[in-house]
Amino acid sequence: MVLTLALLAAIALVWCLTAIVEKIRHGLSTAQAVLYAPFKLAYRISDARIGIARGAQAPVIYVVSHQSRLDPALTLSLLPDDTLHILDPVSAKSVWLEPWRELARTIAFNAEHVFVSRRLVRVLKGRGRLAVYIPEAVEPDIRSFRLYRAVIRIAMQADARIVPIFIGGAQALPFQMDGKAPAPRRWFPRLSVSVLEPMTAPELVARNGSPAASNANALFDRMAEARLATTEPDLTLFQAVRDAAELFGPGRVVVEDATGSRLSYRTLLAGARILGTRFAKLAKPGEAVGVMLPNTSGAVLSLLGLASAGQVAALVNYTSGPANVTAALRTAAIHTVISSRVFVEKAGLADVVQAVEAAGAKLLWLEDLQAGISGLDKAAAALLWRYPLHRQKAEKPAVILFTSGSEGAPKAAVLSHRNLIANAMQAEARVTITTSDIALNVLPMFHSFGLTAGTILPLVTGMRLFLYPSPLHYKLIPEVARRLKPTVMFGTDTFLAQYARTASDGDFSSLRFVVAGAEAVKPETRRVWRERFHTAIIEGYGLTEAAPVAAVNTAIHNREGTVGRLLPGMRMRIEPVEGVAEGGRLFLSGPNVMLGYMTAERPGELQPLADGWQDTGDIVKVDREGFITITGRAARFAKIAGEMVSLGAIEMLVQSLWPEERHAVVAVPDRRRGERIVLVTTATQADATSLRRLGKQAGIAELAVPGDIVKVAEIPVLGSGKTDYVATRDLAVERLNAGSAA
Structure with a gap:
């Protein structure tokens, strides 16, 4: 009995102390602080940015991305107590939420009438505050998207500022709005409150220099940025995959390949650690190491092994020919190249091997590394699989990719860990992905689309990834799809058109969508896939220097003939071009834009972007809703x-x-x-x-x-x-x- 009382007293003391601290930190009322304290303790909430919301000058609309049943309780505890909260019907009547509903004024949500009410405009014009809960959806349905239009309309009528709020980690809670958690349920995940700076509706619309842009799209994009802001900015590639392992389960099978290899998160990271110990003996942290492997689990292990050892993976395009391979290795100052004897023999790459040696690089064979692994190595990796061998900062180089060279000599683009993870999360904030998805990636990892979208994105979002070694097996890939039943696939128009010619009608019927990039999707390709496989091709746009995805169409934002709209967090600038009447040359900036180039004139030396803007070399035009149409390449204009x-x-x-x-x-x-x-x-x-x-x-x-x-x-x-x-x-x-x- 004494022990029980002592325990209860200790809990009460911690509760009270936490409430006092939060009251002082955020200026909460006593009731708010008392009711917020248990959430703070249970979910270790990162809430440093809530001061932005509390300090926003009225009139203001807090737009909360509503994921779980806990969201209203959290925001009622944290937002100013003079805020009017518009709750969904369940939250408005829920018995357990009653103490939190007493913290501020609340009204029940009415999807048909509430946002056209003049009362809300009057509340805001009277220096009021309004909290609106919009159902969280990466690709909202038509009804949900109407709420964005309604909110932005009220904000414009009342001249109110808009503050987006997103609670990161809430997607893992068991208390989901629809009863289904998109990730494995966890009772006490770590939560973070993402709050963006207040902006008026005209400021939101004008951010990309397009005053005629759609108001609703501007708000939707801003909410996607709030979601993106919950991504940990200091994660390396290895750490991001480790965090995914802890979220989705270490035993979850995440990578498979055509050799029959099946790796769980734990096995993958343990294997990467083993390889990392070998790589660490051959190159220093920060040094570039070449990777010349097809799409197999060995390539993923090597990529993560190099990340664990703090080295930079330079992905060699072995299809570009001996001369380009030699030039690439010299440009990036690569002295060691990881490859496989079996792969080199099957692919007939004897001339490329000679080119590697001609560049002064040493070949390191995976078969030799695997043969030297001892039981002690395996035991140590099994215990320490969560930890990288070398601590590295996210802003440091992670990979070197060589541009396609479709119009000239390839260049070496240097991408940081932050670039890669940011781009994967930008895509995840725009396209609906679930843990039940199966991704089929046939694009090689030396292609930036195949690396980030086809490999890193599935690894960090819990999709099951199947790697196929070559996109050129036009007859075999449809057979693989028929057996595997993937739901997501990545490709280019050239490859997709070839697969359609050899496939039977049901081979790709399991696909929810195909993401296509690298080149324009032809109407004929789109038609064939729609009619024969009932599959939508989602066209996007990217460049190696942007890690690579910069824009993409989605289910609700889809316009054929365009490459979609910019990903959240990106900005564009369009400069006039002689002889081009409409549109101009596209420049991009954002968290996914590369660190810089390495050139043949200054091998191994990073030359950073001067002002953070990347010249894409593409000539584009943008419509009022932000859809980008590529009209040509600056290098692909002729003067006649x-x-x-x-x-x-x-x-x-x-x-x-x-x-x-x-x-x-x-x-x-x-x-x-x-x-x-x-x-x-x-x-x-x-x-x-x-x-x-x-x-x-x-x-x-x-x-x-x-x-x-x-x-x-x-x-x-x-x-x-x-x-x-x-x-x-x-x-x-x-x-x-x-x-x-x-």
């Missing part, structure tokens, strides 16, 4: 008789004429006009007369219509699936010189 001509636009025109074939439009030197446009195509029926007729119908100047046609069996492509315009141009010049053009 003094006129600027977009080769990309001509390519799309040709595609509409022969949609089932593949085409590439290039410019070659011309003595009279400076340059002339050539069509390289797989369409055997292509003829100049049809092109001229189509150009005339489209209102395109005759000088912009290709006068020469080069017919080929296949258009040259890179390992990433992009058209290889350098090789295509060389092919066109060769055929023209030989007199074999049409």
Whole structure:
């Protein structure tokens, strides 16, 4: 009895002391502090930014992303007590919530009428405060999205500031709004209260320099930024995967590959630690180590092993040819390359191995490393799998990726741990992902899309990831999909079109959606996948320098012919381009934009971005709702008789004429006009007369219509699936010189 009383007294003392501290820290009322204290203790709440909400000048609307039944209790405890809270019907009547409802004024939520009520506008105009709870959804339905429109309309009528609030970690609570937790349920997860700075509706809309932008979209984007702000900014790649292991369960199988390997989070991180101990003996922390492996569990283990050892993984594009491999290794000052004898033999990469050695790098074979693993190594890794071998800061380099080289020599882009994790979380804040999803990734990790979207995103969000070693196995990949039944897939238009040609109708029927990037998705590809597999292709946009995803379409924000809208946390700037009447050259900034380049002139030396803005080299136009349309590449404009001509636009025109074939439009030197446009195509029926007729119908100047046609069996492509315009141009010049053009 005495022990019980002592325990109760200790609990009461801790409760009281916590309430006193929180009352002083945040200026809470006594009742608020007393009712907030148990939450603070149970959920170790990070609440440093709540002062922004409490200090916001009225009139103000607090927009709370409503995930769990605990959210109203928390916000009633923390927001100023003169706030009017609009609660959902369950919270408005819940018996257990009664003590918290006494802390401030509350009214019941009425989805049909409450937001059109003049009463709310009058409350705000009287220097009032309003808390609105919007159901949390990465891709809200039409009814939920109407709430964004209503809130922004009231804010504009009352000239009120908007403060977004998101409670990070609440998605793991068992008290979900719909009764279903998107992650494994945990009774006492650590919570963090994300609060963004107050902004008026016009300020929200004008942030990207587009005063005509959609108001509702501006608020939706701001709420996505609040969600993103709960991501721990100081996590390295290894730590982010470890945190995912603790959230989703160490025993959860997370990586599988075509060899039959199946790795749980615990096995994956333990294996990475073992490899990391070997890597640490061969290179210093911060040093770049090459990785030349296909999509297998060994590649993921090597990536995380290097992250554990504090080294930088330089992902070598072994499909780019010996000369490019040699140049890449020298540019990044790489002295060691991790590879596999079995892979090199099966892929026929003897010439690439010679290129690695010619660059002065030593090959480290995974087979040799695995053979030297002892029982003691395994035991130590099993105990210490949660801990990296070397402490490293998130802002330090994590990977080096080499740009595709589709229009010139590849460049070495250096991405930090923060860049990679931020980009994965930006995508997770925009596209609905659950732990029941199965991701099929056929894109190689040396391709930034295959690395971040296809590998890191599943690892940190709990998706089951299946890695297939090559995207070029057009007949085998549909069979894999039929057996695996993936729900999410990543690809490029080139690869998706090829899979559709060889697949049976039911092979991809399990897919919820396909995320496509790297090149424009052709209408024909989209149509085939929709009609045959009942699968939507979600088109996005990215570049290696942005880790790579910068914009994406979603279920509710989807406009065919565009690459979607910017990810949360990103900003864009559009600069005028000579000869381009609408739109301009796109510049990007954000947490996912790279640290800088390494160049052949200054090998191994990071050259940071001067002002944090990345020149994408893309010519774009943006509509009032923020959808981005790529109209061309700055490097893919030709100057014909003094006129600027977009080769990309001509390519799309040709595609509409022969949609089932593949085409590439290039410019070659011309003595009279400076340059002339050539069509390289797989369409055997292509003829100049049809092109001229189509150009005339489209209102395109005759000088912009290709006068020469080069017919080929296949258009040259890179390992990433992009058209290889350098090789295509060389092919066109060769055929023209030989007199074999049409």
